[in-house]
Amino acid sequence: MEDYVIEMLHITKEFPGIIANDDITLQLKRGEIHALLGENGAGKSTLMSVLFGLYTPEKGTIKKNGKEVKINNPNDATALGIGMVHQHFMLVDIFSVLDNIILGAEPNKCGFLTKKEAKKKVMDLSEKYGLKVDPDALIEDITVGMQQRVEILKMLYRDNEVLIFDEPTAVLTPQEIDELMKIMKNLAAEGKSILFITHKLNEIMEVADRCTILRKGKYIGTVDVNKTTKEELSTMMVGRHVKFAVDKAPANPGAEVLKVENLCIKSKLHSKDAVHNVSFNVRKGEIVCIAGIDGNGQTEFVYGLTGLDDIKSGKIILDGEDITHKNIRYKNTHGMSHIPEDRHKHGLVLDYSLEENMSLQRYFEPEFSKAGFLNKDKMREYSDRLATAFDVRSSEGAKTIVRSMSGGNQQKAIVAREMDKDHDLLIAVQPTRGLDVGAIEYIHTEIVKQRDAGCAILLVSLELDEVMNLSDRILVMYEGEIVGELDPKSTTLQELGLYMSGAKRDRVKEA
Amino acid sequence: MKEKTPFLKRPGVQTALASLLCAVLGILIGFIVLLLMNPAHAAEGMWAILKNFFKYSNNTKNLMYYFGSTLVKSVPVILCAEAILFAYKAGLFNIGAAGQYTVGILACVYTAVALHWNWFFALLAAIVAGAVWGLLGGIVKAFFNVNEVIAGIMLNWIGLYLTNIVLGRETVMDTTKSETYEIVKVNPSGTLPGFLQGLFGGNQYMTIAIPLAVIIAILIKIVLNKTTFGYELKATGYNKEAARYAGMNAKRNIVLTLVISGAISGLAAGSYYLTGIEHFKIASSVPGMGFNGIAVAFLGGLDPIGAIVAGLFVEYITLGGQYLNTNYFNPQVADLMVSIIIYLCGFVLFIKHIFNKNKASVGAVNANAVTDADAAANEAAKSAIEKTKTPDTGAEKEV
Numbered sequence: 001m002e003d004y005v006i007e008m009l010h011i012t013k014e015f016p017g018i019i020a021n022d023d024i025t026l027q028l029k030r031g032e033i034h035a036l037l038g039e040n041g042a043g044k045s046t047l048m049s050v051l052f053g054l055y056t057p058e059k060g061t062i063k064k065n066g067k068e069v070k071i072n073n074p075n076d077a078t079a080l081g082i083g084m085v086h087q088h089f090m091l092v093d094i095f096s097v098l099d100n101i102i103l104g105a106e107p108n109k110c111g112f113l114t115k116k117e118a119k120k121k122v123m124d125l126s127e128k129y130g131l132k133v134d135p136d137a138l139i140e141d142i143t144v145g146m147q148q149r150v151e152i153l154k155m156l157y158r159d160n161e162v163l164i165f166d167e168p169t170a171v172l173t174p175q176e177i178d179e180l181m182k183i184m185k186n187l188a189a190e191g192k193s194i195l196f197i198t199h200k201l202n203e204i205m206e207v208a209d210r211c212t213i214l215r216k217g218k219y220i221g222t223v224d225v226n227k228t229t230k231e232e233l234s235t236m237m238v239g240r241h242v243k244f245a246v247d248k249a250p251a252n253p254g255a256e257v258l259k260v261e262n263l264c265i266k267s268k269l270h271s272k273d274a275v276h277n278v279s280f281n282v283r284k285g286e287i288v289c290i291a292g293i294d295g296n297g298q299t300e301f302v303y304g305l306t307g308l309d310d311i312k313s314g315k316i317i318l319d320g321e322d323i324t325h326k327n328i329r330y331k332n333t334h335g336m337s338h339i340p341e342d343r344h345k346h347g348l349v350l351d352y353s354l355e356e357n358m359s360l361q362r363y364f365e366p367e368f369s370k371a372g373f374l375n376k377d378k379m380r381e382y383s384d385r386l387a388t389a390f391d392v393r394s395s396e397g398a399k400t401i402v403r404s405m406s407g408g409n410q411q412k413a414i415v416a417r418e419m420d421k422d423h424d425l426l427i428a429v430q431p432t433r434g435l436d437v438g439a440i441e442y443i444h445t446e447i448v449k450q451r452d453a454g455c456a457i458l459l460v461s462l463e464l465d466e467v468m469n470l471s472d473r474i475l476v477m478y479e480g481e482i483v484g485e486l487d488p489k490s491t492t493l494q495e496l497g498l499y500m501s502g503a504k505r506d507r508v509k510e511a
Numbered sequence: 512m513k514e515k516t517p518f519l520k521r522p523g524v525q526t527a528l529a530s531l532l533c534a535v536l537g538i539l540i541g542f543i544v545l546l547l548m549n550p551a552h553a554a555e556g557m558w559a560i561l562k563n564f565f566k567y568s569n570n571t572k573n574l575m576y577y578f579g580s581t582l583v584k585s586v587p588v589i590l591c592a593e594a595i596l597f598a599y600k601a602g603l604f605n606i607g608a609a610g611q612y613t614v615g616i617l618a619c620v621y622t623a624v625a626l627h628w629n630w631f632f633a634l635l636a637a638i639v640a641g642a643v644w645g646l647l648g649g650i651v652k653a654f655f656n657v658n659e660v661i662a663g664i665m666l667n668w669i670g671l672y673l674t675n676i677v678l679g680r681e682t683v684m685d686t687t688k689s690e691t692y693e694i695v696k697v698n699p700s701g702t703l704p705g706f707l708q709g710l711f712g713g714n715q716y717m718t719i720a721i722p723l724a725v726i727i728a729i730l731i732k733i734v735l736n737k738t739t740f741g742y743e744l745k746a747t748g749y750n751k752e753a754a755r756y757a758g759m760n761a762k763r764n765i766v767l768t769l770v771i772s773g774a775i776s777g778l779a780a781g782s783y784y785l786t787g788i789e790h791f792k793i794a795s796s797v798p799g800m801g802f803n804g805i806a807v808a809f810l811g812g813l814d815p816i817g818a819i820v821a822g823l824f825v826e827y828i829t830l831g832g833q834y835l836n837t838n839y840f841n842p843q844v845a846d847l848m849v850s851i852i853i854y855l856c857g858f859v860l861f862i863k864h865i866f867n868k869n870k871a872s873v874g875a876v877n878a879n880a881v882t883d884a885d886a887a888a889n890e891a892a893k894s895a896i897e898k899t900k901t902p903d904t905g906a907e908k909e910v
Contacts, residue, residue, distance in 0.1 A: 329758030
């Protein structure tokens with residue numbers, strides 16, 4: 001008989017109108033790394049929430065060490081030794097590493113903290129599993145990779161034996177990813193059992209022993225990783241054969257559209273500039289990509305460029321015109337289109353209908369309003385036209401409240417709006433974030449089409465595959481500065497990673 | 512795609528049903544309170560409140576007169592509700608409506624009584640005063656990012672004491688009665704022109720304020736739904752960041768919204784005090800009208816027309832208290848009942864949620880709105896409780 005530490009048997013979880021988990025079985029062996037693979041909306045999060053006691057399944061049982069258990073809330077899960085490293089770390093920035101690790105399980109004597117023993121335990125664990133941390137450093141001062149190690153130590157400190165990693169590599173550089181893979185293997189070798197949630201096939205191939213695949217809430221299968229291939233996994237995940245590369249002809253750049261000169265933007269968090277002395281240009285018919293690890297000034301840079309935030313100094317020139325101090329409306333109506341990083345925060349008014357969102361950048365134009373009154377018929381026509389052209393699907397057409405649409409269709413609506421609007425420059429920030437493979441393919445094709453139609457495109461992306469596949473030129477941003485310009489055809493992922501982590505830089509810092 | 516939404520699934524219908532349910536529940540709980548106070552006469556008391564002015568049904572003239580009084584007294588609370596829902600659509604919780612209403616009283620009573628202004632200019636003064644009070648809140652919100660609720664509450668008190676100081680002067684305050692002089696006596700041109708007074712049993716308080724309130728409600732409905740300004744306001748209210756991203760001028764819109772909201776609150780004061788039905792007394796707390804407006808706005812489902820219905824209903828129940836037999840009951844039972852209904856208003860969205868339970872998309876009921884509604888209901892309930900504790904600020908004419 002197999003030695004399963006956790007078994008989730010025939011789990012069914014329904015939400016009104018949708019079956020999120022339909023008879024799913026997941027069995028985790030002791031000491032294995034088990035990957036959970038699936039697209040967005042496949043039901044991975046629901047399944048993990050069930051394991052964590054956040055949802056109660058309609059059907060199915062959960063067993064721990066062969067014995068049936070009831071998990072009604074996260075405390076039950078913790079008591080059973082199940083721990084989770086969240087995608088977005090749950091750390092207190094101004095606390096030290098040690099304080100964060102003991103938080104919630106503070107060792108004490110009559111209410112007084114006894115940190116000495118805690119520190120010893122943490123250091124022992126750190127050594128045993130090769131998790132290098134400085135227990136006295138503040139979280140805000142350490143790298144993302146180290147923060148993740150703190151999260152892992154938090155679970156080990158609580159003597160958890162089942163560790164769930166929720167898309168742990170999204171925020172890491174290639175080097176940090178390698179490091180994490182090593183740590184995971186160490187943990188498994190020491191007898192910990194790991195559930196690894198991801199949609200990155202390379203990582204599964206490298207580290208996992210077995211892999212369970214979900215698709216649209218259904219259980220597709222569990223395979224031994226060393227007996228399968230990347231292609232087979234992706235076909236199981238998506239249900240059809242997927243193209244990994246983007247079809248595109250070589251770029252044919254024309255005149256300069258955007259020119260950024262010595263742009264500096266103040267940071268809201270610390271006294272250093274969030275963006276420092278950034279200069280580059282984007283020409284007609286090319287896709288320039290700003291690559292970098294999350295939090296290296298890309299967001300601030302885009303906010304400054306588009307006018308969402310103030311800039312400290314520098315110049316922004318669009319089509320030969322200095323637009324540095326123009327307001328957002330002016331930029332929007334003078335050639336700048338912007339697919340924002342956060343579609344819920346900026347891109348859409350979720351409680352507005354699709355038609356109202358489609359005209360969000362144009363409602364004031366004579367075509368859509370007269371003497372301050374909206375022309376709702378025109379808005380509807382326009383929305384229907386865009387929805388057809390860009391394949392935006394919704395339950396009730398133009399009247400659909402956008403909140404009820406799927407993430408992919410929401411994103412397509414934004415893409416449609418920004419691409420149809422009169423523009424010379426398209427700023428696309430994380431345009432495929434959180435989308436499934438099909439929608440990603442579609443949006444990439446549209447972006448290439450825009451480029452070929454003579455549009456200048458500034459892509460900001462954290463996804464390395466996207467950076468390598470889509471762009472014609474790569475600028476790497478590290479700590480608010482452009483540290484290198486690379487040609488995607490002649491560079492490697494490893495080299496890109498060195499730039500992204502700050503290990504390598506080309507340009508000398510200007511005084 | 513042109514499929515018609517089933518009647519019961521239409522948001523408007525659901526809001527109306529939910530509001531109705533709250534009202535019925537409120538009355539039921541009110542009845543329970545009556546039972547606890549005096550079981551023998553509870554049914555009789557309940558009937559008196561509900562029957563209200565219809566007890567005069569054998570005398571058409573009296574019936575119409577008291578119906579008119581209910582209309583007159585509904586106008587300010589309806590207008591305050593309009594002011595509040597207008598700002599709320601733009602994402603601003605104008606709790607300062609109470610203060611804007613108060614300075615509206617200051618402006619219209621002072622100009623009508625002390626300066627002998629004509630009603631039109633006195634009403635205009637009330638509107639301008641309310642707008643200025645709204646502007647103050649709007650400026651600190653837009654340019655210094657001061658929460659409009661905090662600014663509003665502070666401005667409420669500033670407005671109250673300013674009004675006490677100015678209207679406490681001997682030129683306006685009849686010190687023997689300690690209330691402001693009757694406008695009709697000192698400045699007949701200061702009262703609003705009559706409206707269908709003959710039809711309403713010669714009720715001298717029936718004025719153009721009533722059609723005016725309806726016109727304002729319709730105007731607000733049009734502005735919110737048909738204009739680019741309304742589109743911007745609602746976009747800002749739903750998602751401020753997206754509005755900014757779309758290039759809308761958030762600061763201008765915040766200021767403008769609070770100015771308009773304040774102007775309507777000021778108008779509410781003018782359209783009440785300039786009828787002569789109410790006189791100002793030195794007050795130790797901010798008049799509850801603005802707070803009750805919050806409740807009426809939510810009971811009306813945040814719809815300008817719904818607010819009219821809700822305002823009439825709330826005023827009907829409140830005035831119903833006067834028909835209670837005072838040997839058995841304290842007339843404030845009606846206020847208590849209104850408070851309960853108002854409290855239940857917080858559940859309007861919750862009840863709508865239950866209606867839609869089998870619809871997946873509503874899983875995302877705006878949690879924010881629920882808490883806001885709750886806060887509003889609590890605030891209104893508080894003010895209603897305060898009302899029972901402290902003497903009413905206005906000396907209501909005996910009906």
